[in-house]
């Protein structure tokens with residue numbers, strides 16, 4: 001279980017403090033699909049980044065089972081992240097000078113895994129996202145949806161326990177969005193991973209096991225609150 005306890009995020013600005021959320025606690029069960037909706041600026045990306053170990057809360061704890069990731073040294077945290085967490089950003093952050101295959105392989109190159117095995121896995125993943133005949137294309141030679149699919153494949157290279165996706169379909173048309181969501185669900189099932197997605201798309205959000213809403217600094221369960 002991915003557990004947050006009394007999570008608080010406050011940005012200290014020059015003259016005042018900006019409280020994004022305060023004392024949020026929640027248990028995210030592993031193996032489920034979870035959506036998070038909420039208005040622009042409420043702190044969804046901030047929360048996702050903290051859950052995904054790429055940002056730190058001002059106060060509170062983040063547990064992956066019994067590991068409090070905030071207790072880990074920077075080096076241990078980087079290793080933990082590369083082994084347990086996959087991130088699909090709203091803007092894909094693909095490296096423009098590398099082709100699709102290389103982009104998917106990069107997270108594994110950082111942790112010095114066997115190159116041949118990594119390449120095999122990367123090809124498998126690109127096949128899974130329907131891009132087997134595009135592996136030598138650079139991002140500029142791919143459509144927006146294809147770039148996002150490369151980003152999904154890249155997020156999966158290390159078999160992460162948890163896949164985070166921050167509005168993965170924000171810039172895509174409805175049909176492509178649906179396809180990308182279907183793909184994320186297929187992958188979640190196949191690897192029995194946990195899928196946590198921030199989305200503005202209420203229609204797609206309905207398909208998730210657990211539906212959450214971040215509002216006024218609180219995380220509420222939409223099923224229970226019927227909001």
Ligand SMILES: Nc1ncnc2c1ncn2[C@@H]1O[C@H](COP(=O)(O)OP(=O)(O)OP(=O)(O)O)[C@@H](O)[C@H]1O
Nearest residue numbers: 011012018020038039040041042043044045046047
């Ligand atoms: N480094 C920072 N310093 C100060 N304020 C910040 C910083 N980063 C984000 N914020 C503020 O924190 C709030 C939450 O930002 P966040 O990106 O988490 O929102 P969001 O819910 O993901 O919004 P959107 O739906 O538009 O992506 C915003 O009001 C933003 O201006």
Ligand SMILES: [Mg+2]
Nearest residue numbers: 044045046166
């Ligand atoms: Mg955001």
